[in-house]
Amino acid sequence: MSESPFVRPVDAVSVADRVTSEIRRAILAGRLRxxxxxxxxxIAGQLGVSFIPVREALRSLEAExxxxxxxxxxxxxxxxxxxxLHGICQLRRRIEPDLxxxxxxxxxxxxxxxxxxxxxxxxxxxxxSDERYDAHRGVLRDLLQxxxxxWDLRMLQMLWRATERYLRVGxxxxxxxxxxxxxLASAQYALVAAYRAKDPQTAHTAMLRHVxxxxxxxxxxxxxxx
Numbered sequence: 001m002s003e004s005p006f007v008r009p010v011d012a013v014s015v016a017d018r019v020t021s022e023i024r025r026a027i028l029a030g031r032l033r034x035x036x037x038x039x040x041x042x043i044a045g046q047l048g049v050s051f052i053p054v055r056e057a058l059r060s061l062e063a064e065x066x067x068x069x070x071x072x073x074x075x076x077x078x079x080x081x082x083x084x085l086h087g088i089c090q091l092r093r094r095i096e097p098d099l100x101x102x103x104x105x106x107x108x109x110x111x112x113x114x115x116x117x118x119x120x121x122x123x124x125x126x127x128x129s130d131e132r133y134d135a136h137r138g139v140l141r142d143l144l145q146x147x148x149x150x151w152d153l154r155m156l157q158m159l160w161r162a163t164e165r166y167l168r169v170g171x172x173x174x175x176x177x178x179x180x181x182x183x184l185a186s187a188q189y190a191l192v193a194a195y196r197a198k199d200p201q202t203a204h205t206a207m208l209r210h211v212x213x214x215x216x217x218x219x220x221x222x223x224x225x226x
Contacts, residue, residue: 019047020057025130027066027077028164030172034080040073064158066165082222085166089215092159095152096140096211097204102147104195104203112192115142119192123185132184133164139188143195143207163214170221187213 023043026032044054051073058075061067065084069075122135137160141153148156171183187210194206 014053015049016053016056016060019049019053020060022047023054023057024061024064024066024161027061028133028161028168029130030168032077034077034165037070037074037076040075065162080166080169080222080225082219085163085215085218085222088159088162088166089211092156092163092211093208095156095159096144097207099144099147099152100191100195100207101200101204103144104200105198106146107143107195109196111142112195115139116189116192119185119188123182129168133168136184136188137161137164139191143191163218166218166222167214169225170217170219172221183217 023032032038040051040054040058044051047054058067058069062069062075066078067075068078118135119139122132137157140160141156144156145153191206191210194202197203
């Protein structure tokens with residue numbers, strides 16, 4: 001006689017997680033604009049879900065600094081603020097360069113070959129720009145992961161997404177002769193090249209410059225938008 005299960009099978013990804021991901025993507029891509037207010041009813045209707053997973057998603061996104069929830073059943077997309085951008089990048093400077101200095105000696109040439117192939121594939125892809133930014137975060141994660149704790153990576157994912165909002169504005173408003181795919185790929189190739197030297201100081205400097213590069217583009221985009 002078989003034993004009755006204690007729990008029921010569940011989906012690997014919950015409805016709330018999928019709702020969170022979709023709303024986050026809409027904010028990062030600018031489809032939900034800074035300062036835009038929307039109701040839970042409207043978003044739930046567009047997603048075809050109940051209020052409950054939307055409410056959970058909004059709580060998570062507020063904790064990430066992407067939303068401001070209101071009393072009742074509405075939320076507002078957090079505005080873009082230069083001071084916030086600088087604070088985000090300052091935190092990144094405290095974490096990423098030191099991790100890069102330790103990770104570069106733990107990363108093999110084969111690992112870097114795989115990363116370069118991923119960069120080339122993302123650059124050449126005809127897919128949506130969301131996929132290119134996902135790939136950009138993936139490259140940063142893979143470069144730092146050998147020396148990172150799970151808490152480092154959780155924090156960095158939040159900081160990278162927060163930076164991405166500003167970075168997209170910069171790419172959208174600045175010189176369009178070079179697309180964001182080309183610029184992202186160039187920045188990533190520079191990091192991989194620094195890792196190949198297996199010198200901690202070289203990797204530290206390269207990652208610091210990468211954060212500076214992101215902040216500079218975002219800063220110029222915000223200035224152009226004002």
